[in-house]
Amino acid sequence: MIASVKRILVIASHTFTQLVRMKVFGFLAVFALILIGINFFELPTGNSPASAAEEELRMLKSSAMGAMSLFAIIFAIAATGLLLPRDVEDRTLYTILCKPVPRLDYLAGKYLGVLWTVLLALLLMDILLVIALQLRTAEILGERMAIAEHLKWTPEEVGAEKDAVLSQGATWSVQAGIFAIFLKSMVIAGVALLISTFSTSTLFTIIMGFLVYFIGHFAGEARDFWLSQQLETSVLAKYGSHLISVVFPDFRLYNVIDGAIAGNVISGSIMWQLVGISGIYAAVYLILSWFAFAKKEF
Amino acid sequence: MALAVEINQLSKEFATPFRRKKILAVKGVSLSIAEGEIYGLIGPNGSGKSTTMKALLGLLAPSEGTCQIFGKDSVKVDSRNDVGYVPENPYFYKHLTGEETLRFYGKLCGLSGRKLKERISELLSLVSLEHARKQKVGTYSKGMLQRIGLAQALIHEPRLLILDEPTAGVDPVGSREIRDLILSLKEVGKTVFLCSHLLEQVQEICDRVGIIFNGVLKREGTLDELITMKERLELVATGSPDAQRKLLELAEEMEGIELVSSGAPKTSLESLFIQMSQEEK
Ligand SMILES: Nc1ncnc2c1ncn2[C@@H]1O[C@H](COP(=O)(O)OP(=O)(O)O)[C@@H](O)[C@H]1O
Ligand SMILES: [Mg+2]
Numbered sequence: 001m002i003a004s005v006k007r008i009l010v011i012a013s014h015t016f017t018q019l020v021r022m023k024v025f026g027f028l029a030v031f032a033l034i035l036i037g038i039n040f041f042e043l044p045t046g047n048s049p050a051s052a053a054e055e056e057l058r059m060l061k062s063s064a065m066g067a068m069s070l071f072a073i074i075f076a077i078a079a080t081g082l083l084l085p086r087d088v089e090d091r092t093l094y095t096i097l098c099k100p101v102p103r104l105d106y107l108a109g110k111y112l113g114v115l116w117t118v119l120l121a122l123l124l125m126d127i128l129l130v131i132a133l134q135l136r137t138a139e140i141l142g143e144r145m146a147i148a149e150h151l152k153w154t155p156e157e158v159g160a161e162k163d164a165v166l167s168q169g170a171t172w173s174v175q176a177g178i179f180a181i182f183l184k185s186m187v188i189a190g191v192a193l194l195i196s197t198f199s200t201s202t203l204f205t206i207i208m209g210f211l212v213y214f215i216g217h218f219a220g221e222a223r224d225f226w227l228s229q230q231l232e233t234s235v236l237a238k239y240g241s242h243l244i245s246v247v248f249p250d251f252r253l254y255n256v257i258d259g260a261i262a263g264n265v266i267s268g269s270i271m272w273q274l275v276g277i278s279g280i281y282a283a284v285y286l287i288l289s290w291f292a293f294a295k296k297e298f
Numbered sequence: 299m300a301l302a303v304e305i306n307q308l309s310k311e312f313a314t315p316f317r318r319k320k321i322l323a324v325k326g327v328s329l330s331i332a333e334g335e336i337y338g339l340i341g342p343n344g345s346g347k348s349t350t351m352k353a354l355l356g357l358l359a360p361s362e363g364t365c366q367i368f369g370k371d372s373v374k375v376d377s378r379n380d381v382g383y384v385p386e387n388p389y390f391y392k393h394l395t396g397e398e399t400l401r402f403y404g405k406l407c408g409l410s411g412r413k414l415k416e417r418i419s420e421l422l423s424l425v426s427l428e429h430a431r432k433q434k435v436g437t438y439s440k441g442m443l444q445r446i447g448l449a450q451a452l453i454h455e456p457r458l459l460i461l462d463e464p465t466a467g468v469d470p471v472g473s474r475e476i477r478d479l480i481l482s483l484k485e486v487g488k489t490v491f492l493c494s495h496l497l498e499q500v501q502e503i504c505d506r507v508g509i510i511f512n513g514v515l516k517r518e519g520t521l522d523e524l525i526t527m528k529e530r531l532e533l534v535a536t537g538s539p540d541a542q543r544k545l546l547e548l549a550e551e552m553e554g555i556e557l558v559s560s561g562a563p564k565t566s567l568e569s570l571f572i573q574m575s576q577e578e579k
Contacts, residue, residue: 003408010405014391021393090389095450098355098383099406102375297358 008109015113031125035132053140057168062261064129069181072118076189079114081205084196104290111193118185126178130170137169168263176271177260183278184254188213190285197292216251249281300369302458302489303331307363310349323349325513336484338504339493346513347493351460382451386462388443392436396427396446407454421449441472461492471575
């Protein structure tokens with residue numbers, strides 16, 4: 001058991017090294033540029049000055065977290081889809097599997113390595129975002145307070161304004177939103193892992209991965225619509241729809257990310273629920289991958 | 299004592315995706331290798347050598363029959379504790395250096411710390427790759443890849459080594475080095491199971507040989523049994539042309555002896571090449 005954990009960690013840390021040496025962290029420079037760009041070019045908004053200030057923070061969050069989400073999803077699918085077939089093609093897999101390494105350990109190690117890389121990348125981007133948000137919030141708060149003084153606002157009005165601005169800044173809910181991005185990429189990486197155990201080409205894996213992702217976004221709505229159309233839900237339809245929800249995870253669960261961008265408060269109970277569901281999805285995909293991989297011949 | 303390798307009636311069928319006919323790559327092969335032996339499997343390309351080895355390593359599941367390594371079934375993970383494998387044209391992670399490659403495989407086998415460090419240095423010197431310790435494996439030549447492959451296979455001190463075409467694509471000097479390495483491994487008591495289509499090399503180092511054609515093991519035995527022509531005698535003599543002629547006449551006159559051929563022996567191109575390259579150094 002301990003030996004197994006150790007082996008998984010060896011493979012995971014090797015996968016991490018491999019990805020780092022493929023220079024995947026280069027995108028961080030791009031991300032920093034995006035943040036600086038948003039900060040410099042004030043985006044024109046048609047609203048009143050008060051809401052414009054908050055709008056600005058929202059814009060900053062939505063573009064940064066949008067970029068983070070995009071990166072995490074693309075990376076999770078591409079890296080997972082790339083690593084396994086590459087080991088098969090290069091025949092490095094032979095030399096690993098002929099050591100006393102159970103196949104589940106190999107898969108879990110690869111999966112963990114990709115997740116670890118995504119987590120670290122998100123963390124780095126998170127730090128950049130928090131710095132940018134703090135600076136911008138302080139600046140806007142200064143402006144608003146100057147106006148408040150000029151207009152002789154009551155202390156209650158000043159406090160409310162302060163809260164309104166701060167609620168759009170670097171809150172814990174933003175952190176929760178970013179963690180939700182990680183959970184989402186964990187699930188989609190699991191899907192890519194499963195596809196890559198039976199697909200023979202990297203391209204196929206990556207395309208299928210994105211397909212599942214997009215279907216997952218729309219399947220939920222489609223399913224609800226379909227079920228509402230049935231006058232009486234047959235047992236078959238019900239189980240059928242459950243089956244679909246396993247194959248195509250309902251990515252609407254991760255709408256809390258949009259909530260975080262809008263400045264909503266994300267409760268702890270919702271996060272725990274999300275962690276639980278994502279964990280179950282990840283475990284199911286890993287086990288299904290193992291079934292497919294255990295019988296595979298090289 | 300358990301045999302190092304025991305393959306019993308192994309058959310392997312491959313289903314081809316777009317054709318209805320199945321390929322029978324290996325048909326009822328049985329062979330066993332005692333501990334300390336060097337066993338060579340020879341046969342043309344596509345005769346099922348690699349398939350036999352992969353089944354023995356559990357990379358392929360046998361369609362029929364069983365494979366055992368030191369008495370443990372190949373389908374089980376623990377049979378791989380005592381075996382090292384170098385695949386055909388081995389290839390390792392390009393982004394790792396030679397040293398990192400060995401560390402990775404060592405850790406996979408549960409080695410760590412000081413012991414692993416010492417083992418890595420020991421192996422790098424065994425396969426003469428100390429100079430390339432910090433060099434990326436992606437820049438290694440074919441001969442170097444074979445040698446790092448051998449080091450990787452030996453990292454957890456297995457008793458059995460399985461080598462698939464260990465000298466394919468390596469120049470004669472490099473392949474001689476690999477040959478010497480294999481012989482030195484035999485000296486420390488390792489069992490070696492190798493395959494090749496280069497007959498001369500197998501002949502040079504193997505104790506026992508199996509000949510496989512189209513997935514069927516046609517003949518098996520010690521090298522002597524297989525290639526000695528007991529009814530023939532070959533002698534090589536030096537002397538003046540005159541003396542040589544006399545010897546021939548003597549042979550022709552002798553009762554019960556029929557002279558099949560005679561002439562000046564030729565050195566092999568391989569030994570000539572090796573001799574020249576040594577003079578070059
Ligand atoms: N994965 C596979 N799928 C289908 N056919 C295979 C596969 N691997 C090997 N074969 C076939 O099995 C036969 C034996 O191959 P192999 O064992 O690699 O031969 P050798 O190593 O002796 O050159 C060949 O005809 C080859 O085409
Ligand atoms: Mg072969």
